[in-house]
Amino acid sequence: MNKTLLAVSVTIAVSGIIAVGMTHADSKNHSFSNFKQLEQSANNTDWDPALPWKLPKGFRQSVVADETALNIYDAGRDDWHDMNTVNETGNHAGRFMYRTHELRFPGNQPEGGTVSVVDLKTGEASIIAQDPSWDALDGIRWTPWGTVLFAEEKTGGRLFEMMLNTNDLTQATAVVDRPAVGRLAHEGIELDKDGNVYIVDEYRGRSETRPERGNTCAGAVPCGGGIYKFVPDTYGDLSSGSLYVLKVTGPDGTGQGEWLGPIDPLNARAAGTAAGGQSYQRPEDLEVIGNTLYVAITEGPRDETDKELYEGRIISIALDSLKVANFIKPGVNVPVEIGKPGDEGHQSGFDSIDNLAEMPDGNLMLIEDNKPSDIWVASTRTNDFGASKKVRLFASLTDPDAEGTGIYFSPTDSRTLYVNIQHSTSKDGDGTWAISKMPK
Incomplete structure (x- = not known):
């Protein structure tokens, strides 16, 4: 692989860098579950570039790092800040934030995909890894053995493991492709206590039939859009192991689950479908809380006229019994979104759910x-x-043109939510923000 590891450092000239070291045992004043919910979604006519988030009373927002601090793709190109993680274990735990930048079509962007790092103590931001061949970098996770996993959100996308200099966690010593984990349209990456890796195929498995869009199942529908589990041969070594796909017996991808396999990781979408894996409509992120795996399914299935039957959902998978249930579904335990803010008859509701994060209170x-x-x-x-x-x-x-993404709570800073903004209307407005609960 043509690999370039860089260290382009820039000092962030903004206030609001969050101190590290606060634990989940902090006072209830910092609980994110203690808030009065918003009555409705934001109206873009209220957009203030300095305060882009509509928040409940008692919360504040500040920039951690945006394109004015580190402008990776200049000349008016957005930096596409996507997902976040920090060094969750080891020396200086919680101090360094690692971010993927979801650059697409690298042939038109000669720098290629990028992973950046922010020192949350000093405010210094830098490029830690960049390669002209990397396309649509998305999911990113810290591993218990002190490396960083990140992956490409495209058909046949790769998953990489980045090794860090133990004396300087802003420097990478190597980036290694891990094909055994599976070639898929990766977004979410999650690990359990045993070192197993959970991944998804971010694909419209219930409706997409076009080969030019990456259908590798000979035109068959359903195809792909599955949930996968990689079991390494040795804990902490992702160079070899077995890949499994989730099968679900029941209506609409709920009911009794079963891991099928091993399957071919180099052709994981087609192999998973052929094995009998459940197809979902664009699964995007995963989060393990306790003994439950939560999965964001961004879209709902479609009828014969291509109309979406519901606006996506969250499913839960009990990892002991493999029972699969609808954890959140519009019209069941959350409102359906009707129109947009400012429209007559608007109703704020649940639509196109994307990323997940475990909160400090579980x-x-x-x-x-x-x-x-x-x-x-x-x-x-x-x-x-x-x-x-x-x-x-x-x-x-x-922000009228933007999307929020990359929500993340550091295990060492329970008072702060990190969230990215990409495609901002504001010039050089893509970046990482901190939302904090103010003490009483």
């Missing part, structure tokens, strides 16, 4: 790939059918 936070991009909070307490008992609207993005 609940689930979720953000939409939508305009306006809303952030929701869901209780992990469920009814007898597996649905969350309480889902509330926490925040909403006023």
Whole structure:
């Protein structure tokens, strides 16, 4: 692989860099579950570039790093800040934030895809890894053994493991392709306590039939859009292992699950479909909380006229029993979105859910790939059918052209939510923001 590892450092000239070191045992004053929910989504006529997030009372927002601090793709090109993680273990845990930049079509962008790093203590931002062949970098995760996983969101996309200099975590010593984990349209990446890796195929598996869009199942529908589990031969070594796909017996991808395989990781979409894997309509992110795996399914299935039957959902998978349930579904335990803010008859609701994050109190936070991009909070307490008992609207993005993404709570800073803005209307407005609960 033609690999370039760079260290382009820039000091962030903004206030609001978040101090590290606060733990999940902090006072209730910092609880993100203690808020009065918004009555409706943001109206873009209220957009203020300096305060783009509509927030509940008692919360504040500040820039962590944007394109005025580190402008990777200049000449008016957005930096496409996508997903975040920090060094969750080891020395200086919580100090360094690693971010993917979802650059697409690298042939038109000679720099290629990029991973950047921000020192949350000093405010210094830099490029840690960049390669002309990397396309649509998306998901990113810290591993318990001290490396960073990141991957490409495109058909046949690669998953990489970045090794870091133990004396300087802003420097990469190597970036290694991990084909055994699976060639897929990656977005979410998650690990469990045993070192197994969960991934998804970000594909419209229930409706997409066009070969030019990456259908590798000979035109068959459903195809792809699956949920996968990689079991390494040795804990912490992703060079070899077995890849499995989730099969679900029941209506609409809920019911009893089963891991099928091993399957061919180099042709994971077609192999997973052929094995009997469940196809979903564009799964995007995953989060393990306790012994439950939550998966964001961004779109709903479509009818014979290509009309979407519902606006996406969150499913839950009990990792011990493999029972699969609808954890959040519009019209069941969260409102259906009708129109847009300012429209007659508008109703704020759940639409095109994208990224997930575990909250410091063990609940689930979720953000939409939508305009306006809303952030929701869901209780992990469920009814007898597996649905969350309480889902509330926490925040909403006023920037008229932008999307929020990359929500993330550091395990060492429970008072702060990190969230990215991409495709901002504002010049050089793509960046990472911090939303913090103000002490009383």
